[in-house]
Amino acid sequence: MTEIPSIKNAIDARLAPLKLSDDFAVIIQKQANNTGTMKKPLTVAALICLCLLISVPVMAATIPGFNALLSRVTPEIAQMLQPIGLVAENNGIKMEVVAAMNDEDTAVVYLTMQDLTGNRIDKSIDLYDYSITGMSMFTSQVVAYDERTKTATIRLLANGGSELNGKKITVGVDSFLSARHEYTDVKTGIDLTAIPKDPEKMLLDMNNIPGGGGDLFETLREKSIIQVLKNDQMNRPLPGIDFAQISNVGLVDGRLHVQIKWTGTGIDDHGFLYLTNTAGEVIHPTNVSFGTDAYGNTQYGDKYEENIFDIDAGQLDQFKLKGDFFTNGSYVQGKWRTTFKIAAVSQTKQADCSIDLENMKIKRVSISPLGITLLGSGQPEGPADKINVAVAMLDGSVRKFESAATYRDDGKIIIKYMPDSPLKVEDVRELHINGNVIKYK
Amino acid sequence: MFSISVPDRNTPMDISYLVAEYGDSLLRMCFLYLKDIHLAEDAVQDTFLKVYNNYSQFKSESEIKTWIMRIAINVCKNYRRSSWWKRVVITEALNEIPADTSLETQQDNTLVLEIMKLSPKYKEVILLFYYQELKIQEISQVLNIPESTVSTRLKRAREQLGTKLKGWYFDD
Numbered sequence: 001m002t003e004i005p006s007i008k009n010a011i012d013a014r015l016a017p018l019k020l021s022d023d024f025a026v027i028i029q030k031q032a033n034n035t036g037t038m039k040k041p042l043t044v045a046a047l048i049c050l051c052l053l054i055s056v057p058v059m060a061a062t063i064p065g066f067n068a069l070l071s072r073v074t075p076e077i078a079q080m081l082q083p084i085g086l087v088a089e090n091n092g093i094k095m096e097v098v099a100a101m102n103d104e105d106t107a108v109v110y111l112t113m114q115d116l117t118g119n120r121i122d123k124s125i126d127l128y129d130y131s132i133t134g135m136s137m138f139t140s141q142v143v144a145y146d147e148r149t150k151t152a153t154i155r156l157l158a159n160g161g162s163e164l165n166g167k168k169i170t171v172g173v174d175s176f177l178s179a180r181h182e183y184t185d186v187k188t189g190i191d192l193t194a195i196p197k198d199p200e201k202m203l204l205d206m207n208n209i210p211g212g213g214g215d216l217f218e219t220l221r222e223k224s225i226i227q228v229l230k231n232d233q234m235n236r237p238l239p240g241i242d243f244a245q246i247s248n249v250g251l252v253d254g255r256l257h258v259q260i261k262w263t264g265t266g267i268d269d270h271g272f273l274y275l276t277n278t279a280g281e282v283i284h285p286t287n288v289s290f291g292t293d294a295y296g297n298t299q300y301g302d303k304y305e306e307n308i309f310d311i312d313a314g315q316l317d318q319f320k321l322k323g324d325f326f327t328n329g330s331y332v333q334g335k336w337r338t339t340f341k342i343a344a345v346s347q348t349k350q351a352d353c354s355i356d357l358e359n360m361k362i363k364r365v366s367i368s369p370l371g372i373t374l375l376g377s378g379q380p381e382g383p384a385d386k387i388n389v390a391v392a393m394l395d396g397s398v399r400k401f402e403s404a405a406t407y408r409d410d411g412k413i414i415i416k417y418m419p420d421s422p423l424k425v426e427d428v429r430e431l432h433i434n435g436n437v438i439k440y441k
Numbered sequence: 442m443f444s445i446s447v448p449d450r451n452t453p454m455d456i457s458y459l460v461a462e463y464g465d466s467l468l469r470m471c472f473l474y475l476k477d478i479h480l481a482e483d484a485v486q487d488t489f490l491k492v493y494n495n496y497s498q499f500k501s502e503s504e505i506k507t508w509i510m511r512i513a514i515n516v517c518k519n520y521r522r523s524s525w526w527k528r529v530v531i532t533e534a535l536n537e538i539p540a541d542t543s544l545e546t547q548q549d550n551t552l553v554l555e556i557m558k559l560s561p562k563y564k565e566v567i568l569l570f571y572y573q574e575l576k577i578q579e580i581s582q583v584l585n586i587p588e589s590t591v592s593t594r595l596k597r598a599r600e601q602l603g604t605k606l607k608g609w610y611f612d613d
Binding site: 007008010011012013014015017018019020024025027028029129131174207210211300302 | 456457459460461464465466468469472473478481485486489490493538539540548549550552553556560562571572574576577588589592593595596597
């Protein structure tokens, strides 16, 4: 953990001549006093919505990519989208931004990637380095793949915001992965009845790790310093896997620890360990990523992954240790960029309300084709999925939501619940939030 | 999850303190981001003007640095988006800043050049993590992106830097 000060010191040493003048603070005060307060112009989202409703069918008829998208998604969904039809070509690969849509806080962009010269794009394509200016990304997902034309249609979901409506944004892709290989149900062959009970350990600073996950993760993070297995005390290969191995196993504080070492060169090699028994019970671990320095001390990094199973050691003889592992055979870099104006969704429904949840008060809800937005205040504990949100449609069906994101902005809390496909707003009958019902018709 | 909170703060602002505390490091960060001394100076000025005009919205001392960094990064991003943004030759930009010819300086020069070559999103996390010494969670707030994304970008940025600087500034 010595590189942090050295990089800072190196920058300060090389750029030492760069200094603000002694009277800089005075200049700021004078300028501030001479400048009126800037106010953002009022948005004209309603006008943009109206224009969009009129313009979509006309434009759609003239853009081949958009028409192709229409055949892949339901017509009512496609009618909500703004056709774009802008193409960028680089490295023999064509990217076309086909359609887009933005509401108060979320943007969806459909783009296609087509290999014009080879077979680098398949249905496992995974955008690796991509961006939309002014937004932070949530997810990218392949929604269709055309074998004949080697074209993948990808949906990007990003946090946008009404201030972006009518603004120019740039969608950029710099690299992607494909040729994904999956190795599932891999038997590690580790004898769980012969696990070392007092293995050699080392300390890990939970404030200096790239991440992790699992039920115990927050508990471990609160401890700040935890014990992990000393690395590289074994070198056990995994059958058929050439990019990972087990580098140590043992009991730490009564819990089973299994350490994975990532040995491959793939840019996105990853995998998951789990315990399973004959009754079909599956136990997933909490995992923590870390690296080590030249002296064998832990440091920020992800060369190793400590998997910690919260299971009574006496039960280990009933389980087998298995894993699923993933790698990609192709990593393609290039520069694909298109810039366009993004427009607002055509319909939203909003309602003021007063719903008290644990540590949070919801004051307003809105529904757009892109999902449900809860606006409130407070300090909600736990993830957004602890709030049960569902939409009852006029036809009696109930829509639930697979993903959610939470923002905090100027003391407000915004939670966005996103469906797999856009909501038909005019067909929403009721919104259910933890048993509270908001009726729309 | 993203988290930036700026409730009321009634204590008066000491702009001289904030400039003294953060000014030079902001100037250097903006230079590395924008690759232009004059743009960097303008960006720092814009940043402190925004800080001055909006200070009443702050919550606590501990969040000031995070909030100032967020403003600075957004100002830099806006500069890069503007139509008059130009391509600059990095080595020429760095040569405008005088330096001696010692081995240490050459080493520092290499580091600075490699950081300047990074794409903006990787440069942001490297500068905020290593130079401004913010935590992952704070960077997440500054950039308004999930902590996992910050970690991923840091990893990739380190990989890019590591190719040139392995065994130098990075141990792994």
